[in-house]
Amino acid sequence: MKKFDENYIYLKDMYNDSYFPKFLVDKVRDEIIKVVEYLEEEGHKTEEIQEKFDNMTIAINDLQEEFDENDSEIETGARESIGETVDYILKYFDIDIDTETAIGERDW
Template sequence: MKKLNPDFMYLKDMYNDDYYPRFLVDKVKDCIVEVVEFLEKEEYEDLEEVQEKLDEMTEKINDLQEEFDENDSE
């Protein structure tokens, strides 16, 4: 199973931009890392399972919109 380099910098541009609150970028990163770890566990033949996980991640990130708005970001 291929794995992402453990030193990979997620969302580097968002972390380097003060417009985005760091604690919210951390939440987005956590959503992404969850999917990466899921994908690295095994080879998935059931692409629906993978799609469900990706959809779940997208919904979690979208649910952060209000928090971004409240912190003068988007």
């Protein structure tokens, strides 16, 4: 069982930007952590992993209205921060899925 890098800071750029409410960044992070916890349980097929990333991305999509209600949005900076985090996770666990494919369900 491979444990994820405990020193990694999820969504660092979003946390460092006051445009993004911290409690909403926490919600995005929590969705990502669900995937990481799944990946720590080794032996999943690529299709199953992609399905987890799809579920994560759809859950993040569902947060957009809440971002809007708090005078924020999932825009370029957020997209890049989420993408960087997902890219790090994919590389860390040696998963052969492109970052754009992993978050392909996004509408942000």
